[in-house]
Amino acid sequence: MSVMTDTVLLNAKIPPGPLEDKWDNHKASVKLVSPANKRKYTIIVVGTGLAGASAAASLAELGYNVLNFCIQDSPRRAHSVAAQGGINAAKNYQNDGDSVFRLFYDTIKGGDYRAREANVYRLAQLSVQIIDQAVAQGVPFAREYGGYLANRSFGGAQVSRTFYARGQTGQQLLLGAYSALMRQVDAGRVKLLPRREMLDLVIIDGRARGIICRNLVTGELEAYAADAVCLATGGYSTVFFLSTNAVNSNATAIWRAYKKGAMFGNPCFTQIHPTCLPESYQGQSKLTLMSESLRNDGRVWVPKKKGDTRPPNEIPEDERDYFLERRYPAFGNLVPRDIASRAAKAVCDAGFGVGSTGRAVYLDFADAIKRLGVDVIRERYGNLFAMYHEITGEDPYKVPMRIYPAPHYTMGGLWVDYNLMTTIPGLYALGEANFSDHGANRLGASALMQGLADGYFIIPVTIGDFLAEHRPDGLKADHPAFKEVIRNVEDNVKRLLSINGKRTVREYWWELGRIMWDNVGMSRNAEGLKKAISDIRALREEYWQNVRVPGSAEDLNKSLELAGRVADFLELGELMARDALDREESCGGHFREEYQTPNGEALRRDDLFCHVSVWEYKGEGNDPVRHKEPLVFEVVKPSQRSYK
Amino acid sequence: MAMKYHLRIWRQAGPDEPGRFEDYTVDNIEPDMSFLEMLDILNEQLTKEGKEPVAFDSDCREGICGMCGLVIDGMAHGPRRLTTTCELRMRHFPDGATITVEPFRADAFPVLKDLVVDRSAFDRIIAAGGYISVNTGSAPDANAIPIPKPIAEEAMDAAACIGCGACVAACPNASAALFTAAKISHLALLPQGHPERERRVQRMVAQMDLEGFGNCSNHGECEAACPKGISILNIARMRREFIRANTRGSAV
Numbered sequence: 001m002s003v004m005t006d007t008v009l010l011n012a013k014i015p016p017g018p019l020e021d022k023w024d025n026h027k028a029s030v031k032l033v034s035p036a037n038k039r040k041y042t043i044i045v046v047g048t049g050l051a052g053a054s055a056a057a058s059l060a061e062l063g064y065n066v067l068n069f070c071i072q073d074s075p076r077r078a079h080s081v082a083a084q085g086g087i088n089a090a091k092n093y094q095n096d097g098d099s100v101f102r103l104f105y106d107t108i109k110g111g112d113y114r115a116r117e118a119n120v121y122r123l124a125q126l127s128v129q130i131i132d133q134a135v136a137q138g139v140p141f142a143r144e145y146g147g148y149l150a151n152r153s154f155g156g157a158q159v160s161r162t163f164y165a166r167g168q169t170g171q172q173l174l175l176g177a178y179s180a181l182m183r184q185v186d187a188g189r190v191k192l193l194p195r196r197e198m199l200d201l202v203i204i205d206g207r208a209r210g211i212i213c214r215n216l217v218t219g220e221l222e223a224y225a226a227d228a229v230c231l232a233t234g235g236y237s238t239v240f241f242l243s244t245n246a247v248n249s250n251a252t253a254i255w256r257a258y259k260k261g262a263m264f265g266n267p268c269f270t271q272i273h274p275t276c277l278p279e280s281y282q283g284q285s286k287l288t289l290m291s292e293s294l295r296n297d298g299r300v301w302v303p304k305k306k307g308d309t310r311p312p313n314e315i316p317e318d319e320r321d322y323f324l325e326r327r328y329p330a331f332g333n334l335v336p337r338d339i340a341s342r343a344a345k346a347v348c349d350a351g352f353g354v355g356s357t358g359r360a361v362y363l364d365f366a367d368a369i370k371r372l373g374v375d376v377i378r379e380r381y382g383n384l385f386a387m388y389h390e391i392t393g394e395d396p397y398k399v400p401m402r403i404y405p406a407p408h409y410t411m412g413g414l415w416v417d418y419n420l421m422t423t424i425p426g427l428y429a430l431g432e433a434n435f436s437d438h439g440a441n442r443l444g445a446s447a448l449m450q451g452l453a454d455g456y457f458i459i460p461v462t463i464g465d466f467l468a469e470h471r472p473d474g475l476k477a478d479h480p481a482f483k484e485v486i487r488n489v490e491d492n493v494k495r496l497l498s499i500n501g502k503r504t505v506r507e508y509w510w511e512l513g514r515i516m517w518d519n520v521g522m523s524r525n526a527e528g529l530k531k532a533i534s535d536i537r538a539l540r541e542e543y544w545q546n547v548r549v550p551g552s553a554e555d556l557n558k559s560l561e562l563a564g565r566v567a568d569f570l571e572l573g574e575l576m577a578r579d580a581l582d583r584e585e586s587c588g589g590h591f592r593e594e595y596q597t598p599n600g601e602a603l604r605r606d607d608l609f610c611h612v613s614v615w616e617y618k619g620e621g622n623d624p625v626r627h628k629e630p631l632v633f634e635v636v637k638p639s640q641r642s643y644k
Numbered sequence: 645m646a647m648k649y650h651l652r653i654w655r656q657a658g659p660d661e662p663g664r665f666e667d668y669t670v671d672n673i674e675p676d677m678s679f680l681e682m683l684d685i686l687n688e689q690l691t692k693e694g695k696e697p698v699a700f701d702s703d704c705r706e707g708i709c710g711m712c713g714l715v716i717d718g719m720a721h722g723p724r725r726l727t728t729t730c731e732l733r734m735r736h737f738p739d740g741a742t743i744t745v746e747p748f749r750a751d752a753f754p755v756l757k758d759l760v761v762d763r764s765a766f767d768r769i770i771a772a773g774g775y776i777s778v779n780t781g782s783a784p785d786a787n788a789i790p791i792p793k794p795i796a797e798e799a800m801d802a803a804a805c806i807g808c809g810a811c812v813a814a815c816p817n818a819s820a821a822l823f824t825a826a827k828i829s830h831l832a833l834l835p836q837g838h839p840e841r842e843r844r845v846q847r848m849v850a851q852m853d854l855e856g857f858g859n860c861s862n863h864g865e866c867e868a869a870c871p872k873g874i875s876i877l878n879i880a881r882m883r884r885e886f887i888r889a890n891t892r893g894s895a896v
Contacts, residue, residue, distance in 0.1 A: 147790025
């Protein structure tokens with residue numbers, strides 16, 4: 001493998017032809033598995049979020065046997081459920097000039113020209129079918145009085161292409177995918193395995209052939225064999241400890257796959273969401289997201305005077321700095337997430353922040369309430385306002401919200417080709433788990449779109465191309481390769497339990513989160529990144545000497561689950577810092593302080609960094625190797641993003 | 645302002661082990677802290693003391709995944725209306741209070757460990773018919789069927805169920821009627837759900853009974869405990885659907 005060049009190693013398999021024909025051409029040329037043969041294949045799908053549930057359901061509908069795993073007690077709990085704002089689709093129902101091309105263009109531009117054109121175009125094409133599918137499943141999207149679907153504009157888009165179900169779009173889309181999945185469970189084509197955590201991948205003859213899971217109730221290690229494995233296990237924002245993600249969200253499945261040879265794309269590309277509740281007390285376990293849709297009507301400001309401690313309502317209009325409207329008059333409060341987040345950080349760093357910690361800005365609805373009336377605002381955001389009120393004890397109808405950016409989404413993930421296959425044959429990555437179509441920054445309402453495009457429409461086509469070439473061979477999980485991997489997993493579990501040190505898993509996780517947030521967060525520089533790398537290494541070393549994991553391996557043990565995840569975060573965090581150090585430019589959510597324009601905007605360096613950074617694991621104690629997949633722009637011309 | 649609480653928590657080693665209450669004290673609790681964050685602190689304390697932490701389920705910690713659920717002072721998800729356990733803040737408990745914490749109790753929700761219960765019966769109820777049979781790719785244009793806004797809103801009200809099981813825990817009969825009815829209502833209200841409405845209600849109700857949930861006798865505790873405000877009108881609709889299916893519909 002080491003003698004191969006990057007281009008051989010990283011063939012993205014982009015189909016030939018004009019951009020708008022590539023997916024159709026590909027569908028016309030992929031190999032097919034005959035209907036009678038599909039039932040002879042078994043496919044493992046790990047994860048039951050939008051990508052996992054839609055993939056498992058759609059593959060089962062085609063006739064494959066599917067084994068579907070999740071760490072929660074029910075597939076319906078996967079963290080896609082928490083997405084609030086909406087899902088984009090180029091339906092152009094509003095007649096406002098939207099099109100597949102425009103959604104494609106906005107996504108490429110929003111991602112700061114660090115995504116593949118062909119993938120993003122396909123995503124925009126499929127967006128239209130996703131809405132059709134969801135509505136047919138009974139997803140109760142918002143409607144107009146005429147009975148037709150309603151849309152809103154969302155996070156940095158100048159057209160209204162976002163479909164939504166109140167503030168619970170992720171929940172409703174997930175319940176749609178979950179219902180499709182449960183229909184296949186009922187039909188006997190999906191075997192559901194909840195409360196299972198994938199702890200390793202099994203590779204036989206260079207191909208992904210199964211997984212090892214821990215049964216989270218009994219503690220037993222279980223082996224499952226298959227003809228292909230799909231990882232749809234989500235992102236890794238919880239590496240920051242405090243994030244908007246669920247407390248069980250983790251990187252373990254993709255990280256163990258990375259260590260088995262699946263290369264990792266752009267690990268440093270993380271999204272810090274601008275509208276979250278600020279950190280305010282010790283012991284806080286998450287930063288709750290307030291939907292970005294709030295920026296449609298809320299105005300973001302800080303006092304013009306440093307350290308102004310007056311209550312917000314007592315600060316007169318001319319003493320407020322509406323800094324997004326001032327800096328970006330064309331887009332105002334609706335600039336993309338990375339830009340809004342950085343601007344908030346900048347004003348707080350400069351001493352204008354509000355709240356007890358000075359790490360917050362106001363999001364004010366007074367003008368919108370005056371203009372539209374309180375009823376309209378309640379109809380649009382009632383549940384979000386209630387949530388804010390319940391958490392903070394403050395009424396946002398009367399007092400501006402206090403918000404601050406928080407880790408939210410990871411654009412990085414396992415590298416995949418156009419077929420969503422990783423560098424391990426037969427191993428696929430779907431949804432947030434792959435390095436995906438969002439480049440260096442994801443636009444709002446695009447995560448749901450990508451997860452469902454991958455699961456409903458892409459994997460069912462592309463997996464057949466691989467399986468048709470690999471006849472079912474009746475592999476069973478008692479093959480010696482499984483036993484060996486189980487032994488390794490078992491040793492790892494035993495080792496964690498035997499350390500019996502002085503500090504809890506959570507303390508290490510929290511400390512890693514601090515290192516990551518301070519140095520690999522919203523803005524980064526070489527010195528901080530180098531410090532992060534050495535600090536993480538030291539922390540990791542200490543972890544394996546001094547962590548205390550209570551309980552046993554033989555039953556339900558949440559501390560043990562977390563201990564394995566944090567051990568992986570302690571490795572992944574270093575790779576993220578390394579990737580951020582290596583990428584000597586600013587793009588999207590990756591802001592290197594050394595590379596900015598005179599007025600503080602991200603400065604891309606297309607001559608040097610117009611590529612995907614793809615990292616290859618080289619064994620414990622060895623540095624990983626960075627490969628490049630060059631990004632070629634044939635249709636759009638990369639330019640400096642301007643939202644002024 | 646840091647507060648102190650005395651906790652009486654249900655501990656149970658496994659499904660077939662006897663359970664008991666144990667007493668703990670936690671200190672330095674902030675008013676803005678959530679109930680589960682308070683338990684996180686207890687668990688850190690127990691770990692440091694060399695004891696086994698209290699097992700409890702949670703995931704999103706923002707009230708939408710439905711994974712958390714505790715009976716707090718006798719109330720499913722605690723004393724606040726329209727609030728999940730993870731959203732419940734400690735400012736609602738007076739400093740120095742003694743708080744009793746138990747799992748969601750029902751025959752159909754066996755305790756797995758401490759406060760963790762098995763709610764897979766809910767998944768089996770959904771698998772029995774809580775879906776519209778539409779294969780991926782066969783959907784018509786999304787605007788092909790206009791749906792009156794009030795109907796769409798009513799369907800959304802029912803679809804907002806997070807499947808936490810508080811309705812079961814609150815019901816003196818441990819009935820799953822509200823959960824089952826919410827899904828039946830959601831799909832029965834929408835035109836897309838009509839082709840399968842008879843089969844759906846018959847199969848889902850049969851599965852609900854099979855799982856060992858009790859019958860609904862109109863106490864209304866479920867609605868009061870529901871963190872998403874799902875109305876018991878849905879149960880009335882489920883009954884109408886059931887009668888309708890049994891008088892004119894196809895057999896299961």
